[in-house]
Amino acid sequence: MRRPGPLPWLKPGVFVGALVPVGAIVWHAWRGELGANPIAQALNQLGLMALVFLLAALACTPLKTFFGWTWPIRLRRMLGLFGFFYALLHVSTYAGLDQLFDWQAIRDDVAKRKFIFVGFSAFVLLVPLAATSTSGALKRLGYARWKRLHRLAYVAPALGVIHFVWRVKKDVSEPVAYGIVLGALLLVRVGVHLRSRPPGRLQARGNVPADLVQPERRETDRPIPAARCPGSRG
Amino acid sequence: MSKIGKSPPASEITPEVLYMRRREFIRNAVLFTATSAGVGGSLLWLMKGARAERKRSVGTDRTDAGERELTIARHSNYSTDELLTPYRDVTSYNNFYEFGTDKGDPSENARTLRPRPWTVTIEGEAHKPQVMDVEQLLGWFPLEERVYRMRCVEAWSMVIPWVGFPLGDLLKRVEPTSRAKYVAFTTLLDPEQMPEQRRHVLDWPYVEGLRIDEAMHPLAILAVGLYGKALPNQNGAPLRLVVPWKYGFKGIKSIVKIRLTEEEPPTTWNLAAPHEYGFYANVNPTVDHPRWSQATERRIGEFRRRPTLPFSGYAEQVADLYAGMDLRRFF
Numbered sequence: 001m002r003r004p005g006p007l008p009w010l011k012p013g014v015f016v017g018a019l020v021p022v023g024a025i026v027w028h029a030w031r032g033e034l035g036a037n038p039i040a041q042a043l044n045q046l047g048l049m050a051l052v053f054l055l056a057a058l059a060c061t062p063l064k065t066f067f068g069w070t071w072p073i074r075l076r077r078m079l080g081l082f083g084f085f086y087a088l089l090h091v092s093t094y095a096g097l098d099q100l101f102d103w104q105a106i107r108d109d110v111a112k113r114k115f116i117f118v119g120f121s122a123f124v125l126l127v128p129l130a131a132t133s134t135s136g137a138l139k140r141l142g143y144a145r146w147k148r149l150h151r152l153a154y155v156a157p158a159l160g161v162i163h164f165v166w167r168v169k170k171d172v173s174e175p176v177a178y179g180i181v182l183g184a185l186l187l188v189r190v191g192v193h194l195r196s197r198p199p200g201r202l203q204a205r206g207n208v209p210a211d212l213v214q215p216e217r218r219e220t221d222r223p224i225p226a227a228r229c230p231g232s233r234g
Numbered sequence: 235m236s237k238i239g240k241s242p243p244a245s246e247i248t249p250e251v252l253y254m255r256r257r258e259f260i261r262n263a264v265l266f267t268a269t270s271a272g273v274g275g276s277l278l279w280l281m282k283g284a285r286a287e288r289k290r291s292v293g294t295d296r297t298d299a300g301e302r303e304l305t306i307a308r309h310s311n312y313s314t315d316e317l318l319t320p321y322r323d324v325t326s327y328n329n330f331y332e333f334g335t336d337k338g339d340p341s342e343n344a345r346t347l348r349p350r351p352w353t354v355t356i357e358g359e360a361h362k363p364q365v366m367d368v369e370q371l372l373g374w375f376p377l378e379e380r381v382y383r384m385r386c387v388e389a390w391s392m393v394i395p396w397v398g399f400p401l402g403d404l405l406k407r408v409e410p411t412s413r414a415k416y417v418a419f420t421t422l423l424d425p426e427q428m429p430e431q432r433r434h435v436l437d438w439p440y441v442e443g444l445r446i447d448e449a450m451h452p453l454a455i456l457a458v459g460l461y462g463k464a465l466p467n468q469n470g471a472p473l474r475l476v477v478p479w480k481y482g483f484k485g486i487k488s489i490v491k492i493r494l495t496e497e498e499p500p501t502t503w504n505l506a507a508p509h510e511y512g513f514y515a516n517v518n519p520t521v522d523h524p525r526w527s528q529a530t531e532r533r534i535g536e537f538r539r540r541p542t543l544p545f546s547g548y549a550e551q552v553a554d555l556y557a558g559m560d561l562r563r564f565f
Contacts, residue, residue, distance in 0.1 A: 009266035016266075017273025021281055035338065036319075036327035037390055045281045052280055100538060108527070115525050166525060169388065170506060171435045198354045219330040 014075055018082045021049045039097050046090040053083035054157040058185045084130040087123050115166035121161035125152045157182050261322040268547050301463035304397050307376035319392035319534050321461050328468045331435055332428035341469035347427050351473035359414035360493035375399035382478035385517045391531045396476050397459035402450040406542045410494050417449040418499035420491040436502055442486035443499035479545035481515045498538045512565040517546035521565045
């Protein structure tokens, strides 16, 4: 019998918790409790959840950097995929329930409304990330290319925040709050990048925590560096 | 047969490893449950799903119970016979930023508004300006029921049985001077009663305006009730404007001042975003909001979007007011 890894409850627990919002939306819709404009309500809530998960996925690495916690990294892929999952539900609700698959109207919306255009772009950017989220895809792409592609994970939530700001009629405090969180998560990365990049090559220097020097070599779910991928051409 | 049962089959015997690890199993089960509850609960909190639902029931119960019945003297030919939007929705899905920006906020927060006693000032270019209590005002005019479509600029709509009287009747009574070209309206400014006025989401107090010929049009009314009862606070008690061929934000709520003016008065949404909201704000499916289409709308309670009609279906009555005007420019 294989002994489970540390914290065997963590992933299943987060997985079930992450399904609570969609469960709540379906439950309230079924009972007619989504308010006077249920489709708009479901759209707003699904879109918000997509953004929350994308930000949560971006928070994993900084948590490790600052607190040395490795467990968030193990959740990162799942969180990102939940971001895609909610974005997909959001887009499907818009196309299916809101516009009833009126492709002409949807095309016009995407082309003419910048707020829908950026939201749609964010979704499109997430598709290749979800498609290459498996270990197999990582091997096929090679780590370097995979990692470059997955930098889109910084762009998609930024577009998501813009989409949110432009959607709101006046009070932008909520979207701006998410924007601040995103900005902080990105700034942390810039800071770490600058500190770990003095003239020489990546070396364990006194002022750089060992974690940052070889960020990918700890803990499990993290992609395996190219060197360790047999099929890698990266 | 022996009364003592056979020993259980080997398959049912708890493996020793598991037996030994039952504490660990229980611990993991507890941590799993706590994690999913924590994650799920936090997400629900962010989503405000539970809050929206509670608001809705609060709004429903309170408004159903409370409001005073009004005596309706006559029904109007201007009423539509379209299916009414349920009272519950009309009174729980509101844009009234003085009580919060979420459409569920006003029904929850508007209890702090005290619609009686309530003084209304009519001033400016009038021969007989007035300062009076709203009760006195109500005594002047027989109340009519007007079932109107209400098209919000956010592309949803309702059908609401208002109770009120023509705005023009009131204006005639104060005898506008020849210089009266516009009518300006002002909402109460009192952060005690309207707590969100402490936040600068909009420039308070909310102000709106009409051209005098629009204000004198028989479709424009001052409403004091809906569904045969006094206006609930969240719908703009005790006195609000209803101009059914314009977007809903023109229907200024909880009015304390009506001023006849020579110049076009400022209007709140126009001040907030001039390229998005014009002074006229006539419902027009061919002039889109810069950020979304106005071609269709969702009638609250309906599944399919429906096409938006010019002037929200009141073109026959009001299109003349804008003869020769470029409605793309004067949106």
